[in-house]
Amino acid sequence: MPRIALTKGRLLEPALAWLSEKGFTRPDLAGRALCLPLGRGWEAVLLKGPDVAVFVQNGAADLGIVGSDVLEEDRPDAYDLRDLPFGRCRLSLAAPVGSETVPGQTPLRVATKYPRTAERLLAARGLWVRFIRVTSSVELAPLLGLSDAIVDLVDTGGTLRENGLREVSVLLPVQSHLIANRGAYRFLEEPWWEG
Amino acid sequence: MSAAGALSPGLWTADAARLRRMERALLELWAGEGYAEVVPPLLLPAAPVRAASPEALASRTLRLDANGEGPLALRADFTAGVALMAARRLECLDGPQRLCYEGTVARRPAADRPEEIETFQAGCERLSPLAGPEGDEEVALLAAGSLAALGIGDAVLELGHWGLVGPLMERLPWPEAAREELEQALNRKSRSALESLVGRHGECAEARLLVRLLHLGGRPEAVESLAADLGAAGVLGAWRELRSLAAALEKAFPGLPVRLDPTDVRHWSYYTGLTLKAFSRRHPFALLSGGRYDSLYPALARPFGACGFALHLDRLLEVERGRPSGPGTEGGG
Incomplete structure (x- = not known):
């Protein structure tokens, strides 16, 4: 049975709505099942974003819906079939309100879930940076002295403001993408994802 | 690891x-x-x-x-x-x-x-x-x-040809620095990455044709509509080679589906003509x-x-x- 991996969290609802528009059935999310029937002979599996890329790359899922932040960071060996009309936000550099963001004598300490992407984008701007990889609650890092700044996803900016941070620079626009396993792509019967 | x-x-x-x-x-x-x-x-x-x-x-x-x-x-x-x-x-x-x-x-x-x-x-x-x-x-x-x-x-046997895509890539009036990004966009079939390159470096006939070739992925006869554009781009010879090969394969192995996918080439600087993959x-x-x-x-x-x-x-x-x-x-x- 063909399988699509969906990113849990903020991308899940819009992904299910988009799949409904394509003729799929909305699965029951009330239980704890991670593998759900979608109709049309497909099933969905629910994963964290980086795992969507891993599952698709290795053929455990035929297709996946994942943010372009994950694609930029992990560069999975998979096809990037199309961008999707949801999940739009941005990857930004943020720092505490009132702070000096580019100290002269020491590297800027940046906490992020995206060290490779951040390094590439900040190096292009000539910043001297040392990265600290964290996997959750990135906004805490400058508040507790772990870092001078963060690189993280920003949607409305509300979380930054609530934690005393300001958006210094937008590094990359982000949105959802549909990706495909290289082998499975050849055997998908119809390109239902187009249009 | x-x-x-x-x-x-x-x-x-x-x-x-x-x-x-x-x-x-x-x-x-x-x-x-x-x-x-x-x-x-x-x-x-x-x-x-x-x-x-x-x-x-x-x-x-x-x-x-x-x-x-x-x-x-x-x-x-x-x-x-x-x-x-x-x-x-x-x-x-x-x-x-x-x-x-x-x-x-x-x-x-x-x-x-x-x-x-x-x-x-x-x-x-x-x-x-x-x-x-x-x-x-x-x-x-x-x-x-x-x-x-x-x-x-x-x-499924998949055929491609450097001669379909390579000359288009080489004629693109884009800076050399864009080449690696272009190869990655083609290899990942990423229309958005290709369109982003077009947006930054300029639209042209070659770029438009590359976008159309990106998701060709079909049986040989399904892409006949591209023949005129391929001819105008001077790459019809490679297309005819592929058609001829596909016909020979279908005659000798009627049960073997043959697809054409000219853009999915892993080593652009290595292959000079036909490419083959099977899945x-x-x-x-x-x-x-x-x-x-x-x-x-x-x-x-x-x-x-x-x-x-x-x-x-x-x-x-x-x-x-x-x-x-x-x-x-x-x-x-």
Whole structure:
């Protein structure tokens, strides 16, 4: 049975709505099942974003819906079939309100879930940076002295403001993408994802 | 992943028997078609191997320092080893050479991608005194015959051609720095990445045609509508070569679906004409890959043309076991 991996969290609802528009059935999310029937002979599996890329790359899922932040960071060996009309936000550099963001004598300490992407984008701007990889609650890092700044996803900016941070620079626009396993792509019967 | 974590667990009896059965079936088929077996060395001088390998493969070649012998390379594919042997042999001056091989290759695991260092390959090389498409049909038919000999009943054979896409890429009036990003966009079939490049560097007829070719992925007759544009772009010859090859394959192997996908080429600087890949529903990566690489032997100071393919036997073993998908990347080459 063909399988699509969906990113849990903020991308899940819009992904299910988009799949409904394509003729799929909305699965029951009330239980704890991670593998759900979608109709049309497909099933969905629910994963964290980086795992969507891993599952698709290795053929455990035929297709996946994942943010372009994950694609930029992990560069999975998979096809990037199309961008999707949801999940739009941005990857930004943020720092505490009132702070000096580019100290002269020491590297800027940046906490992020995206060290490779951040390094590439900040190096292009000539910043001297040392990265600290964290996997959750990135906004805490400058508040507790772990870092001078963060690189993280920003949607409305509300979380930054609530934690005393300001958006210094937008590094990359982000949105959802549909990706495909290289082998499975050849055997998908119809390109239902187009249009 | 550490190198130790990527070490091969080896093949125990049942898998060893499967591997030998596959190798025997292939070597028997290829011998019947006039392909003689060669045994390329496991250790090769590093410098010519680099000259005879696509960049992506060269970066994954494992190197050794053999105490005064100079830097050596562990065999990362067979094509370079066969080429180094053939470039020294006088009989290769006349007429095509038809060669085949089987054995182990070793590659440095790709960064952050857990995969084994050692894998098994078997394949064919057809060398010609001159470069050009002569022999492409023979090699494509042999590739299809190899899949049939192994009983891969659900295989799809996919054809591409550098001559369809390469000239378009070279004529794009974009800065050289955009080239790597362009190759990645094509290889990932990323329309958004390609359109982003168009937005930054300018729209033109070549870019529009590349976008249309990106998701061609269909049966040959399904893309006839592109013929006029391909003709206007001066790449209709390559298209006709592909059509002719597809027709020959469908006649000889009516049960084997043939697809065309000219943009999905892993090694743009390596292939010079036809590209070949085969897939099965039962495995997430290509089971066979190859094509024409006419710049290989000139890099070794011999003017031969060359075309060939390799079967990824470790993946075929997984298909036979019915347990596809150890982690990995398509790799190929």
